[in-house]
Amino acid sequence: MPELPEAERARQRLATVLGRRITHVDDRDTYVCRPHAPGEIADALAGHRLVAAHRRGKFLWLDTADGPTLGLHLGMAGSIALDGPDHASRWDRLTVEFDDGTRFALRDKRRLSRAILNPDFDHVGPDAADVSRAEFRRRIGAGHTPLKARLLDQHAIAGVGNLLADQTLWQARLTPTHSTGDLTEEELDRLRRELRSAIRSAIRKGGVHTGGFVKARQRGGSCPRCGHSLERATVAGRTSYWCPVCQS
Secondary structure (H helix, E strand, C coil): CCHHHHHHHHHHHHHCCCCCCCEEEECCCCCCCCCCCCCCHHHHHHCEEEEEEEECCCEEEEEEEECEEEEEEEECCCCCEEEEEEHCCCEEEEEEEECCCEEEECCCCCCCCCCEEEECCCCCEEEEECCCHHHHHHCCCCCCCCCHHHCCCCCCCCCCCCHHHHHHHCCCCCCCCCCCCCCCCHHHHHHHHHHHHHHHHHHHHHHHHHHHHHCCCCCCCCCCCCCCCCCCECCCEEEEEEECCCCC
């Protein structure tokens, strides 16, 4: 499932098409493009130029110079493909073509991605890669919630998914079941540092699947740090792994 690092890499791909004039949009997938009718996104974007590519958490949006904003979400299996019409896929749910013959596609076999005009992201917390120390302490350290549940709460901070949460908690030596209200400021600050470190590494290496702990995250897996067998349980409705020796 795409998480913040995958969304950031998608944003970086989209940034390469900025400045080009849109000549055609295929928005016929009524589920991915809901609530828009076929042709509505196309009519709104045709003739405009994309001028900026943004991201908050897993949400993406593209600004035009003098027109609407195109919002995108990769869903559970979506990606941004940059290729020509000759490489079109049956899984392309939205395509945007430019005056120089290039295009990008929102490609999603499972059809769970989204494309929407002028999106509203007010319900989403601050980006996990950019949240300040004070804001992180306030949002993550409040209440008495299992720590992993709080990290996965997109209202608290945006962009952390199941794999990134487990990787970060392992790096910070904290269990996913640790109560948020019991965290010290030192632990919260360490957690924030390790989250930012895990994000930077995943973006650089190609995604959350590249994390050292994520690679060991399986039945019968061992801790990459101490070699102890990993624990496995459901936390916040998600399958979770951690080392009972290194994480406390």
